[in-house]
Amino acid sequence: MQQRHLLPDEIDQLLDSESSVDVAPLLAHLDACSACVQQLADARVVCDTIEQLQHFAPSPRFTASVMAQVRVVEPWHVALTTSAQRLIPASRPMRVVMLASGSLMALGLSAGAVWLSTRPDMTLYAAGLAASRVLRALLDATGTIINDTFGQTALDALRSGSVSRAGLGGVVVVTAIGVATIGLRAAATSARRARE
């Protein structure tokens, strides 16, 4: 028999019929201690009374009504991830299509970038020529004769590398990816709408 009185959690174990704890020593103490028997009886009354109370459940709209009043601050990285996930189509076939066209596009862009980097003079010359032609046309229209100096300066600036090759390539790639993403997203959305 235990020499001390039962602890509150030991009384809980006696009340809990599904408790896996060995309650034999506790029961042995109860046989010899009327104080603990009384304490257990009091606790049982409380338990039974609680059991008889009406069970309340929150209304189904409780969570929504609380959350409507909570201002949720979304960290920027979560917002970014969510936006990125929204860009991925929900259906598996559309994901495959998107992946395939994305890979093709990346391949094409890479090939284009490599080609551009091997032909920088031609690219810059073409850009400079276009700028110079536009400029000349404008100046011709106004009837001035400083077009050559001005056109040559622009051409030289382009040739001297003030327009960086890498920068040009980067802008092209980023723009193409942006356009491709928006286009594919629009296609996915319209396909989904057509299905619904």
Ligand SMILES: [Zn+2]
């Ligand atoms: Zn006792």
